[in-house]
Amino acid sequence: QKSDIKAPEKFALKETRIVTRNIGVIDPRNIDEYIARDGYFALSKALKMTPEEVIKEIKDSGLRGRGGAGFPTGLKWEFTAKTKADQKYIVCNADEGEPGTFKDRLIMEGDPHSVIEAMIIAGYAVGATKGYIYIRGEYYNSVENLKKAIKDAYEYGFLGEDILGSGFNFDLTVRLGAGAYVCGEETALLESIEGKSGRPRLKPPYPPQSGLFGKPTVINNVETLANVPQIILNGAQWFRSIGTPNSPGTKVFCLVGDVNRRGMVELPMGVTVREVLYGFGGGVKGGRELKMVQTGGLAGTFIGPDKLDVPLDYDSMKNYGVSLGSGVILAIDDSHCVVDIALNTMEFFRHESCGKCTPCREGTRLACEILEKMTKFEATMDDLKYLEQIAILSADASFCGLGQSINVPLLSLINNFKEEFIQHIKDKYCKVGLCKEEKKE
Ligand code: NAI
Structure with missing residues (x-):
């Protein structure tokens, strides 16, 4: 039986680039090219604000965790800031393991400084002086580009002691994962950084109370962090003008499977599956019928063609039973069982x-x-x-x-x-x- 799904005649799918704005535009191994595109200006601005003001800006923006769960980022920062301790940490979860997801890899490869800048800002906001990027060991180019970027950031005085003359210190280290999917679970990830076997801990306590080495810790996904410099530079209201009221900003989608064009695309939250599939992906490959789509990664929902017009955001699971997760859209044609x-x-x-x-x-x-x-x-x-x-x-x-x-x-x-x-x-x-x-x- 033929379905009645049709590709829109002409599709005006317009990318909204926040976290991908520099990818393919700058040489990721050249810090000057990042600076020329306003790089580290957000750090300079944040260091002139109070830590409370920085947290307020992130809270007001409505930024939510792009790893998949959508927890409010500003709240996470606030909880960590409020927990008293002699040492706090910022951890970047770059152990992207969800099958079909490759957005974090491309962000780190194409614009590593945006993640580094965000981590320094987060450190200043919550009172953390040390950061770790826990990255998939197989992400060779991302690792190389990040290491080069960290070295350059130290040379330019964005990392290390007395950053930009502010008196604030922040050190950053890269740690490689060894291919276990569960190490992307934040507490297993912390165990792994601590040198133990990567097995999850019981939550609560959540990392803002007791995280790395038992100290208050912010753990944010790569894509979440990459939004931070632009929010600080342009303000919370600007960010809220994109996306939906409950899920402001953009989402980086990874389109995979039986489509004519696979790849990564950054679009405002609330875009529909159909728009991504046909507007970006050019429809089903080889003129076959679309059987189903899996959204949100391998742990996400399988939906039939009847749900293609569901808007994707952090409420789509609750409202329509369609997960957003890490932003994978896997198209499956009628040749599959x-x-x-x-x-x-x-x-x-x-x-x-x-x-x-x-x-x-x-x-x-x-x-x-x-x-x-x-x-x-x-x-x-x-x-x-x-x-x-x-x-x-x-x-x-x-x-x-x-x-x-x-x-x-x-x-x-x-x-x-x-x-x-x-x-x-x-x-x-x-x-x-x-x-x-x-x-x-
Ligand atoms: P979760 O809902 O338990 O937690 C999400 C985040 O919110 C965590 O950082 C957690 O510490 C924080 N949080 C929750 N309640 C809190 C509280 N009361 N106080 C302070 N912090 C709190 O979800 P989880 O297990 O961390 O992540 C599940 C998601 O991960 C799924 O949506 C899935 O799509 C995604 N995922 C992504 C992968 C990827 O490669 N990007 C791989 C596998 C899963």
């Missing part, structure tokens, strides 16, 4: 589960077993029921966000495409012909 997609997704979580808690470790394993049975047409309707129960149990009882999020992709697939699961069970039939009954000797 729903059960195979579910299995693929669960295999990722099984592989990345750290094993600390039973619901996640065993839940992901059992989910894979059931889905494998389905692909071989050996599953029963009870198995489908167990699969739903595993998803709910894992969400309710897992220790950290990894296990807690497997219900989102799994239940959205089952709820939106139940018929195809049932076909595999009752009719022993895969309509795209991907699943085959194994020959038994």
Whole structure:
């Protein structure tokens, strides 16, 4: 059956570049080119403000965490500022691990100073004198560009002692992750920086109360930080004029999968899936039918073509059951099998589960077993029921966000495409012909 989705005739998709404004424009390894585009002017401005004024500006802007959860950044800074301690830290979560997400890599590669400048401003605002950038070890170019940028920032007096004659000191270090998805979970990340095995801690206490080495810590995602210098320079009201009232600013989307044009695009919050898919992506590849879209990363929701006009922001999950997450939009055409997609997704979580808690470790394993049975047409309707129960149990009882999020992709697939699961069970039939009954000797 043909769907009635049509690509808009002519699409006026206009990028709004805040965090990507310098990418492809400046040489990221040349600090002078960053300065020529107003680089470090926000730092200079912030250092003339009081720390409270800096926090107020960020709070007023409504900036929310771009790693996926959307927690208000200014609040995080305020909590950290208010916690008394002899040492505080700023940590940049650059351990981008969500499959399909590569925005942080390109920001760090293309404009490393924007992240560094933001971390120094955050340090000044909350009273932290040391920062760490915890970055995926595989992000070779980002690591190189960041290290060069940090070296240059020290030489120019933006890092180190008495920054720009303000009396404020800030040191910055890069730490490399070793490829574990769970190390992007903020408390596992802190453990890893401390030299321990990357396993999550119980929250609360949240990092602003007890973070790195037990000290108050701000942890912000790369994209979140990259917004900060522009907010300080242009003001909270300017930022609020972009996006939606509850989710101001832009979001960097990563469009992947079966589309004509894949890539990264920065658009105001509230843009619809259809606009990104057709306006930027040029529609489905090879003229095939769009079967579904996964939004928000592998832990995000699978939606059918009926939800393409949902505006993406931090309320879209609550209002429409469509996650924004880290901003991935994965287009899936009609050559894919729903059960195979579910299995693929669960295999990722099984592989990345750290094993600390039973619901996640065993839940992901059992989910894979059931889905494998389905692909071989050996599953029963009870198995489908167990699969739903595993998803709910894992969400309710897992220790950290990894296990807690497997219900989102799994239940959205089952709820939106139940018929195809049932076909595999009752009719022993895969309509795209991907699943085959194994020959038994
Ligand atoms: P969360 O909701 O537990 O926390 C979000 C942030 O808010 C954390 O920094 C947390 O410390 C802070 N926070 C929450 N309540 C607080 C309080 N009362 N006081 C102070 N701080 C508080 O979510 P979590 O587990 O940190 O992140 C989940 C998100 O991560 C998902 O939305 C998912 O999309 C995203 N994600 C992103 C990945 C990427 O590569 N960018 C990879 C995997 C997941």
